[in-house]
Amino acid sequence: MKKTFVCRSLEETEKAAQEIAALLRGREVLAYFGGLGAGKTTFSRYLCGALGVQEEVTSPTFAMVHEYHTGKFPVYHFDMYRVDGRESLFSTGYYDYVGTGVLLIEWSENIADLLPEDAWRLRFSCGEGAEERMIELENGE
Secondary structure (H helix, E strand, O other): OEEEEEEOOHHHHHHHHHHHHOOOOOOOEEEEEOOOOOOHHHHHHHHHHHOOOOOOOOOOOOOOEEEEOOOOOOEEEEEOOOOOOHHHHHHOOHHHHOOOOEEEEEOHHHHHHHOOOOOEEEEEEEOOOOOOEEEEEEOOO
């Protein structure tokens, strides 16, 4: 399945997250691609909310991974900004998480060749207006 969401407001970003959350079965890897300020963390916050996560969802930049266990599925939110290959990916514990919940992976560009073949790819970009964001989903269905 390929779909593009044009989000001109936070409310539209939340609706896109809700639509994608409704497709999840609990073991997907969602690989985020997109530059700084493209809306990856904001989208993650809304997606987690749609899955019933009760905790505050924040960027895992310094922790590398945040775990959320209060929603419909376990959610593991990764930041791969400082990951530069198989060895540093291994040190994040990433391989232990695959298949145990929904993985949200920011900065997937850094591990693109190490992602599972069935990973859902979400490309985030800024649109024309200051608030506009584009989210392109490709999930292999």
